[in-house]
Amino acid sequence: MKYYGGIEAGGTKFVCAVSDENFEIVAETSIPTTTPEETLEHVFAFFDQYELVAMGVGSFGPIGIDPTKDTYGYVLATPKKGWAQYDFLGNLKEHYPGLPFAWTTDVNAAAYGEIKQGAAQGKNSCVYLTVGTGIGGGVVVNGEIFSGISHPEMGHIHVKRHPDDTFVGTCPYHNDCLEGLAAGPSLEGRTGIKGQDLPENHPIWDIQAYYIAQALMSYTLILAPEIIILGGGVMNQDHLLLKIRQQFVDQMNGYMETPEASEYIVRWGLPNKSGITGCLLLAADAAAKV
C-alpha cells in the first residue's frame, strides 16, 4: 500500500493527514501554527511515523510558485510572525530528501479537492472562494490548478460600494477591497458583534452578499468557470448563500449567460476537507510524475 501525505498549512493551524492510495485518511492531526521551526517540528514528528511516496502542500500565502525564482517554495509577505520569506518547501524537502512534493496555495488545493471529489466533480473548471478571516480564491482550469506569474489573489479585488455602507474596511493593504469589506473581521468591525452571533435578519448580511456576489460576477466575467464553490466559516449559512445568488443574478442583469444560480454558485462539497483532500490528491499527482 502507498501512503500520501498532505499538509493544509493555514495561518492558524496546520491540518496534516496521511492517506492510502484510495485517499482514505489513515491518520490526521491538527497543529497550531506558531513559529516555523516549532510548527515543523510537530509536522515532522507526525509524518516521520509513515513511509510516504509523496507529499502535497497547500499553504497560506502569498507563496512563491515560480520554479525559476529563488523564492520558489517560500511563504512571502505574510503578516504571520516568523513566516515572511520563510523557505517552507525547502525545509520540508531537507527533512524528506528525494520525496516528491506538490506545492500550491491552500485555496488552490481546496479548488482541486472540490473538482476531483467535491461539489465541482465532473467539471473542467471551477473557482473556489473561501470567506473567513480573510477571503481567498483558488482556480482550476482544464482540470489543473491555474496560475500565472503568481497564484490568484482574488480576495483583494476592489468592489463597488454598497450605498448603505460607509465602513472604512479592514485590509491593511487596500482598506476597502473585497477582503476589507466582506471578510469576517468586517462584520465585527461594523457591528461590534462577531459574525457567528449576528442574527439572520441583520441588514449587514445584505451588504456582505452584495460584495461577494459582485466578486463572483467579476470572476465570471474574467474566468467564466463552470461552477463557483463557496467555502469557509462565514458560508455555513443558508440565508447568506441565497442572498448571494439573488444578488449575482440582479447584478449580472443577464449580461453573460451562466448556469442557473442554484447550480452555478454552490457550497463546498467537502466541508472543512476541501483543502486537505486536494493536498492528498496533489501528492498522488506528484508521485505519478516521478
Next chain:
Amino acid sequence: MKYYGGIEAGGTKFVCAVSDENFEIVAETSIPTTTPEETLEHVFAFFDQYELVAMGVGSFGPIGIDPTKDTYGYVLATPKKGWAQYDFLGNLKEHYPGLPFAWTTDVNAAAYGEIKQGAAQGKNSCVYLTVGTGIGGGVVVNGEIFSGISHPEMGHIHVKRHPDDTFVGTCPYHNDCLEGLAAGPSLEGRTGIKGQDLPENHPIWDIQAYYIAQALMSYTLILAPEIIILGGGVMNQDHLLLKIRQQFVDQMNGYMETPEASEYIVRWGLPNKSGITGCLLLAADAAAKV
C-alpha cells in the same frame, strides 16, 4: 503560396485581409457594418477573389463559443441592429464550404496577435484591453486563447468609485461598471466634450486612469498574466498611459509582485493591426489542424 483570410468584425466596420503564409498582407479592405446580409455580401465579394486555405474570424460580441451548443458561431445579445442571434459563422461556412475556420472575439484575436507578433512577443500569457466606444478584453494563457463557459467580458466588472466622480455611467446593463464609467462615451457624458478634444490637464483623465488601473489590478489578482497590453483609440495618449501605471502601483500597494509597471502595462505593439493580425494567425492555426 497559401493564402489566409482574416475578418476583424467590429460593430462599426469589418476589416478584411488576405495574407500569404508569412502573414504579409496582400489585400485588405474595410467594410462598414450595416445589416448582416449586406455586410457579408461585401465580405464575400472581397474574399471570393482569392483561393484561401483557412479563415480566422474575430467578431464583436458577445458570441457563442461553445461547440456543443446551437448558438456556436452566433453573435448573441448585441444592441447592433440585425446582428443579435445571427448565425455569423454558419453563414460564412455556407458560402465557403469545407474551408477551415477559426472563431473567437475581436479582442481575443487582438490578444493573440499581440502575443505572437506584437508587444507581448515571447510571453506565455497576456491580457489585451481595448478602451474605445466600449471596453473589451482578450486573454491568452499558455500561448492559447483563454475561455471558459464564455469568452471573457472583462470590460463589465464593477469598480470602486473615484471619490470625485458622481457620473451615473453609460452601460445599458450595469450603469456604472468599468465600461459605463471609463469607456469613451463616459468622457463625453461627463464633460460634454468628445474624448479626443479634452485637454491633457483635464481632471477627467485622473478619473479614467483610476478606473482602468483598478481593472488592471483585478485582472492581475485573478489571472496574473505576464503582461498587459492596452489598445484602442483612447489609449493613444502618453499622459494617460503614465497615469494608469502610477495608479496601478498606488492601488496594488505592493500586494502582488509584478514586473515594473513600465514593462507590465504597455501599449499595443501592432497599432490598429492587433486584431486582424490575430485573425490571420488563427487562420493559419486552423489550416494546420486540418
